[in-house]
Amino acid sequence: MKSVISLYKNAFGGLSPAAWMLALVIFINRSGTMVIPFLSVYLTSSLGFTLVETGWVMGAFGLGAIVGSFLGGWLTDKIGNFKIQTFSLIGGGVMFFALSQVKDFYPLTIFIFCVSVISEMMRPANQISVASYAKPENVTRAFSLNRMAINLGFSVGPALGGLLAAVSYDSLFIVDGVTCIGAGLVFFFYFRNKQPNKNAPKSVDEETRDKSVWKDYPFIGFILLVMCFAIVFFQLFGTWPIYHREQFMLSEQEIGLLLGLNGIIVFLFEMILVYKIGEKISIHKLIVFGTVLNGLAFICLYAIEAKFGLYIACVIISFAEIFAMPFMVTHTVNRSGKKNKGAYMGLYAMGFSSAFMFAPLVGTNLIAEIGFRHTWLVLAIFAFFVAISFYVVMKKIRPQVKSGSVIVTE
Template sequence: MKKIVLLYRNAFGGLSRPAWMMSLVMLINRSGAMVTPFLSVYLTEVLDYSLKEAGIVLSMYGLGSVCGSFLGGWLTDKVGHFKVQFLSLTVGGSLYFVLLSLRQFEALMAGVFILSLVNDTLRPANSSSIASYARPENVTRAFSLNRMAINLGFSIGPALGGLLAAISYRWLFIADGLTCILAGLFFFFYFRNLQGQPPQQTVNAIEPKANARSPYSDGYFVLFAILCCCFATIFFQLLSTLPLYYRQVYTLSENKIGLLLGLNGLIVFLLEMILVYLIGDRVRKSWLIAGGVLVLGLSFVLLNLTQHLAILVVAMLLLSVAEILAMPFMATITVERSGLANRGSYMGLYTISYAAAHVVAPYLGTTLAATYGFATLWWCTGALSVVTAVGLYFVVQHIEKERVRKRNLPTPGAETMAVAQ
């Protein structure tokens, strides 16, 4: 028992106080994450839209996420991560109350798009702030801490959401909106004196503009982002088609669906920090990320091999392990590839890759499920995971080799200084 306690203490040790507070903000925010996991069920069962129509609305959420991620990355570099996060949390929370009253299909599409756009300006700003508050030697663990908080919130949100949905779906929107606003207020009062100077006043004095290249001109990183989008397209079946699969194939109640989805967050919360601490510096990122993608594909293929309630739990366990192996190291690759002057833009492109998957995943998933059945959908996700894993292995390996090569190059002027000394 002492060894286990020591292991946890070492895994969490050395992280800065602002990194902990940022994770607390995300915990408050994600504890109210109830609308998104149940949105497909809400659209099909409460508002009586077809499976394909629900997929279109969910794709509008993804389209808003793409625009929000791009806007958030741009704004972060312009005005700083503090203002972007505060406005995203408070304004986004207010929009849930507006979405609650929408019933017409076109109005729902517009409402979901605007809600997602505002909410997802948070992502690049949040990632940039984590990188700035974390100590250089534990950036990956700082991201893992933040993800741990998000996943703990996600284990609470869907489980509580399932209980509220059994009473009325109205409470999902109210709870989600209130927790966003509360997270925004907590964030404002704690970080208002820690926001620092706008990027132009600090970064340009430290890092030459020549080094601040655009991520869109970085060919290997663009390819990395595309492959991350493929990974996320598979992963986001968790939020779009998987709840429908539970409902239509296994006829599970909202409570049980919420518990299964919450299991993902609970597993990641319990294991991610420990696994990152144990293997993060011992195994190459290319192996970890590629392995995570393959395990993700296996978690969906497993659903086709047998039909039993126990297989749903095993599949969710594998999906959670895949998330732990891939996602924190993908974020670290992005941080290491960027510099101070362009971190917001790099994080913006990285989050755009996930946001784009929010567009593709629900529409593609619901279309395949409606046309060919869920079994075909799960086989397709398995095949895509193999292709994505191979691609990520080689791209990440190249990026890592390039980083090591640049790190070993002599600093300009270093030889002159050495001679002078």
């Protein structure tokens, strides 16, 4: 028992107070994440939308996330991450209040696009904050702490959201809005006079230090693969809840608990795994392994047509997230420079946002054409292809550094 406690203590040691406060802010924000996990169920069961209409609404959220990620990254390089995060959190909270009153397909599609633009502007700005307040040797652990807070919050949000949804879907929008505004106020009052770490990570790639991200073609190839990874992964929040409801008749509470399991697993294991393997295994190997696990989760759904298969698949995809995502963002930090960090983080966020747009469209349309089971098989094969592509592309980008730290060049 003492060795386990010591392991966790070492894994969390050495992180700055600012890194912990950023984690607290994101935890408050994500603990109220209730609208998006239940959006597909809300649209189909409460508003009576078809699967295809639901896919378009979810796609509009993804398109807004792309625009928001681009604006967030671009504006962060111009006016700084503090203003962007404050505006995104508080403005997004206000928008969630209003969203609960929009019920028709076309107005809802437009409105959720706007909600997404404002909310997702935070993503690149927040990631730059994490890098700015981290010691160079702790950058991956700082990102993992932030992701741990996200997943801890996400383990609370959907579980509580499932209970609230059984009473009233409108309450989901209210709680989501309140936690966004609360997180924005905490962030504003703590960081308004806070200065970033002077020894924050710098680029490890001399050739890309001041280069436009749009001319860094190897990195663009990497982002396209990140998007492909995320298209598969985001089925967890898009088509999986529909599958749970339609094929296994799970209640909102059960769906929320199942989604919460993902957050709990990441919360419990990511930091210690990053700590134990971060200095021993190169980034590209970890990302490839995580992508393979992503595909195996869908093989599990394809092969096991029983309720316990849902839990096994959730466990596997949670470890896919642990082994891939923290190292994807570390690679992005490695690749960027001081003058273009916002652009690099913005493009990275755009990769995930694009996936959030395409994932529901791909998933719902595939299901409409070939059914749930064959959709899982197609997505599994696609994930394995992406894993192979990651291996090829990242081996060619540059010699790999270990994943636990960022090399600093002056």
